[in-house]
């Protein structure tokens with residue numbers, strides 16, 4: 001098994017991953033339900049988990065609001081490539097006589113949850129596999145952070161009945177997350193609690209990260225339904241400026257198909273280019289307008305701070321009738337919206353009848 005383990009690790013690195021680890025049913029024991037490998041393969045013994053990096057050179061132009069498309073495309077294609085690796089490695093194991101199932105990087109959810117895929121529970125959480133097998137650490141954000149590329153990464157896995165040799169978690173003293181919380185400062189949705197943490201135990205080892213609040217918060221902002229930061233001074237790449245709820249009870253339930261959500265209606269009527277295809281999403285499209293928490297986190301704190309500055313100074317995004325987006329000053333954006341006919345303006349903000 002040593003030889004097969006080494007071959008699979010080398011395969012992942014050769015095909016495009018920069019980091020790979022092996023978790024086993026033993027090292028994941030006692031974890032949350034999405035650390036249970038037998039959910040996807042009853043005979044499972046191990047899982048190979050790997051990380052691919054986004055192109056770091058595209059992050060500054062993204063934060064400065066100079067270029068959305070390049071990073072959007074890179075993120076989509078890196079995610080697709082990670083699925084390809086999982087598929088290829090699973091096929092390799094099957095040809096050797098093992099059972100193996102590829103686990104998609106994202107957008108595939110358990111069908112047997114109480115309300116089906118709407119609960120957005122992944123069959124397997126790559127994050128648990130990644131921290132336990134030494135691919136990366138949990139950052140406060142709840143993202144997996146790596147010493148190589150921060151959290152600007154895609155993760156995927158393969159679950160198999162081959163008894164591979166597990167790899168160890170990374171040493172905690174080398175975890176660069178210093179609790180700077182810049183991942184929270186760049187988040188307009190208030191998704192992660194600034195104080196409370198959660199801890200999971202995997203194979204007798206504990207891992208902690210910031211507690212998540214209502215998942216619809218992130219869906220609302222990262223999915224493009226609202227983009228204006230509560231400060232009014234900068235936005236995500238979304239041209240929409242519907243209100244972002246402060247109180248948990250006011251957060252719109254995006255997973256309720258019967259809920260009437262004006263920001264969602266407007267989203268469906270705006271032109272969308274790029275992004276991901278998601279069966280659950282209305283219109284099947286998932287626009288990526290934020291990912292700020294994932295992209296801001298870099299091992300070098302000065303880089304993190306510089307990225308935050310870029311975002312704060314990047315202005316506010318507006319959308320031309322042909323769908324083009326560009327950043328302008330907050331004042332200019334207000335004037336631009338005010339000059340729109342009400343029917344068009346409703347695509348971007350709440351319009352009260354006078």
Ligand code: SF4
Nearest residue numbers: 139140177180181183
């Ligand atoms: S931005 Fe700061 S607090 Fe957040 S995960 Fe990265 S290092 Fe940790």
Ligand code: SF4
Nearest residue numbers: 187218222290291293
């Ligand atoms: S993707 Fe954006 S909205 Fe979602 S948690 Fe990260 S920063 Fe917040």
